[in-house]
Amino acid sequence: MTVIKKGSWVQIHKIVLKPLERTAQIPEETKKVPLEMWVKGYLNEDANLHDHVQITTLTKRIEEGMLIAVNPSYHHDYGDFVEELLQIDAMVKSALWEDNHE
Numbered sequence: 001m002t003v004i005k006k007g008s009w010v011q012i013h014k015i016v017l018k019p020l021e022r023t024a025q026i027p028e029e030t031k032k033v034p035l036e037m038w039v040k041g042y043l044n045e046d047a048n049l050h051d052h053v054q055i056t057t058l059t060k061r062i063e064e065g066m067l068i069a070v071n072p073s074y075h076h077d078y079g080d081f082v083e084e085l086l087q088i089d090a091m092v093k094s095a096l097w098e099d100n101h102e
Contacts, residue, residue, distance in 0.1 A: 001048050004070050008043045011072040012055055014065030039063050040072055 004010065017035040024031070041055035047067055054064045 012065035
């Protein structure tokens with residue numbers, strides 16, 4: 001197993017609240033799952049993947065959790081294609097530009 005060096009840019013995962021610790025005011029489906037956190041920062045000590053570690057975030061907070069990634073990348077997704085949005089786009093453009101040229 002490759003040791004990940006202190007100071008490496010990493011991502012950790014942490015359970016903030018277990019399902020039984022969550023407030024009663026949230027939806028039933030939400031209460032059934034833990035509140036989770038994924039955070040990135042600099043590793044405070046040498047470690048292996050999946051070790052429990054401490055990191056220092058860019059805002060200088062110390063966080064701890066399971067080491068899940070080294071040099072994590074950004075992944076953005078706006079979800080699956082929704083055909084109705086094309087129709088809405090055409091309607092909005094029509095209302096804003098085409099209908100106002102009378």
